[in-house]
Amino acid sequence: MFLTGLLSCFAMHFMILRNYEQRAVNVNTTNAQRQLRTVGNHLIRYNYLQDPSSEVVSAELNMISSMNNGRVMIIDETLRIVRDTYGISEGKTIISEEVVRCLKEGTGGQVSAYDPENNYIELTMPIVETASSEEGDILHQSVASAPQEIVRGVILASVSTDTIRNTIDLLSRRAITIELIVILVILLLSLIVSGRLVRPFEKITEGINEIAAGFSDEPLSATQYTETKHIVEAFNQLQRRMHAVDESRDEFVSNVSHELKTPITSMKVLADSLIAQEDVPAEVYRDFMEDIASEVEREDKIINDLLALVKMDKRAARLIVSSVDINQMTENVLKRLRPIARKADVELTLESQRSIVAEIDEIKIYNVIMNLVENAIKYNREHGWVRVTLDADHQYFTVEIADSGVGIPEDALDHVYERFYRVDKSRPREVGGTGLGLSIARSAILMHRGTIQIDSVFGEGPTVTIKLPLTYVTQDNK
Ligand SMILES: Nc1ncnc2c1ncn2[C@@H]1O[C@H](COP(=O)(O)OP(=O)(O)OP(=O)(O)O)[C@@H](O)[C@H]1O
Ligand SMILES: [Mg+2]
Structure with missing residues (x-):
């Protein structure tokens, strides 16, 4: 019982936190992607890739990077870093598999990866110019073909997940506290319940031991459980049978002694009366001796019969x-x-x-x-x-x-x-x-x-x- 409680507690703890982490990362990723998409549109509108002087866009980029506690880099078609919110890599060329793929595949190449070790999500997002919207020929575009996408550059951003980690740590600490309490309660409960479950059996054992030791002859009293009731009934039945055997044996022994004593008593009476009289005639002696002999015969017959009975009682007979x-x-x-x-x-x-x-x-x-x-x-x-x-x-x-x-x-x-x-x-x-x-x-x-x-x-x-x-x-x- 204790083990089951313990295991399910830990399983729940682990699963809930895992679930929370996944959901939080998803939400953060989606949010960041939405922000990046918006800023991407602005980049096109202000032609930022050619001329990164727009204060508005720069401010927006800074805001996104500080809001997400991360870094945003704008990369143009030639893999040159146009802007880095950290301000360290501007003008350099970036060689990254994701960026290259993103440039090639456009929207389809956009990726996000969660790195739980270092607590950040990395996002790549293409800067896409939609040809039709630029030309303004809405009628022509909607009838003729799907809007044409031209990839102008890539936004590479990292979003910190420190807050998620902190929340998880906090939740984990709370969960452990609750778990400890639950475990204690379960431990107590299982001790109490198992003690209760076992008590009737202990009582039965005690009772049987008492009877075995000869202190008591009372039948065991039935307890509330069906199982123990069955045991008690079976045991009482056994005890009754043993009593019956005991009684019949006692009766047998007393019968045997009585039967064996009868001829001996009469022999003694016969012998005593002979001794008591003086000058007994020979015929009387003979008479009495004949009686004594027949009593001996009787005794002999009884003993033989008893032996025969005992022999047949033995299963091995x-x-x-x-x-x-x-x-x-x-x-x-x-x-x-x-x-x-x-x-x-x-x-x-x-x-x-x-x-x-x-x-x-x-x-x-x-x-x-x-x-x-x-x-x-x-x-x-x-x-x-x-x-x-x-x-x-x-x-x-x-x-x-x-x-x-x-x-x-x-x-x-x-x-x-x-x-x-x-x-x-x-x-x-x-x-x-x-x-x-x-x-x-x-x-x-x-x-x-x-x-x-x-x-x-x-x-x-x-x-x-x-x-x-x-x-x-x-x-x-x-
Ligand atoms: N044929 C019978 N007619 C009438 N009573 C009988 C008859 N056979 C047995 N009994 C009765 O049954 C009793 C038991 O018989 P059983 O043969 O066991 O003992 P028993 O003849 O008295 O002694 P034992 O055979 O040991 O010398 C007898 O005492 C007798 O009263
Ligand atoms: Mg007989």
């Missing part, structure tokens, strides 16, 4: 993909779960529409199906059933797990994938799990670019459907 016979794999899952199903008095069936081979990470999907079927058995009723159906089209295969349990209430459907979420929290832990199974399952399915869907009307048996691509497309290829 890679799938170990291979071609897997899905029918065979599902059968294996059911074989492993059959004892539990028999214990819970739940009938387990597998229905397959066709043979399916897909590119998947076998361990991960095995665990997914295992988890889902386990849920179907766990949250079932007595004498219930679980039906697993396999199907495929040319792109995807689906595994459908339906059971005869009570299902999942609609408002809980949105939450079942959350870590540690359980619909019925009062359910004994041996029946209910930790609430990690579905969360792990969904992560694994998303890694395969598949989908999981639970259709459930509370009171009727739910159906869980997973849909996975038959061929695995790596993200890099996409």
Whole structure:
């Protein structure tokens, strides 16, 4: 801003003075030319070139020369200087290109040249005698031809431009004074304005630094500029997201600690009660030790689940993909779960529409199906059933797990994938799990670019459907 002001100021200064100088020189030249033309006529009338004794013309020449603060010389056809207002060159012969040309060409050869170094304008003006006017035959002249010009001599004059120079110097000094004032004003203004422009940004930086240093947790307040408003909004949004992440992490940690503490607490209770009693019969010991062992198992399962989750959370997690016979794999899952199903008095069936081979990470999907079927058995009723159906089209295969349990209430459907979420929290832990199974399952399915869907009307048996691509497309290829 300051630079723009400065440059335009100087450009204006220079241009205006240049303009003034040109105009002033033009005016002076025209004036001098008019005077010289008049005196030229007088020179002819008084026949001054032959007889320079006329007082009137001499006085006129002196006046012109003093008025213009310059010099006037009258030169005749033979290049002899008839009169010089300085009185030094009279009688001498002048050899000058301009004078010669002027004598030859008449009015067309008249020139004027400005010499800004030495502050004068040099003028040459022919002394022209118009033949017709001398003869007085006006009628004849106007009809026959243009008036005939006879060049009798040349006036060579110099006109001082000192006054122009002085005026320019004066104007220049004034302009510089004004410029200095303007520059000062611009400097002040640009300082104030730039300070104002930058202040909201500084405020934002301050606010962000404060938050970064941990002094403040308040969202930034929006300022009057649209730009800063956008920045502030974007930053606040980021901050809100960070808060949300913070909160969910805190919740996760507290859930983890709680879940890990529960088996330990019950182990401690079991052990304490054994220690407190004396002469405990061996069967009781055995009973208690069995309980403790199952608590250890539980703890182990939770830790493994957590590790699985953390592993899948990492972006670097890679799938170990291979071609897997899905029918065979599902059968294996059911074989492993059959004892539990028999214990819970739940009938387990597998229905397959066709043979399916897909590119998947076998361990991960095995665990997914295992988890889902386990849920179907766990949250079932007595004498219930679980039906697993396999199907495929040319792109995807689906595994459908339906059971005869009570299902999942609609408002809980949105939450079942959350870590540690359980619909019925009062359910004994041996029946209910930790609430990690579905969360792990969904992560694994998303890694395969598949989908999981639970259709459930509370009171009727739910159906869980997973849909996975038959061929695995790596993200890099996409
Ligand atoms: N087939 C189902 N029928 C009824 N409720 C279900 C069914 N599957 C899941 N749920 C409900 O969803 C909740 C979350 O299931 P999830 O598998 O994530 O955890 P979990 O089975 O409790 O524990 P985990 O699988 O980690 O041992 C369960 O607690 C249960 O209330
Ligand atoms: Mg489960």
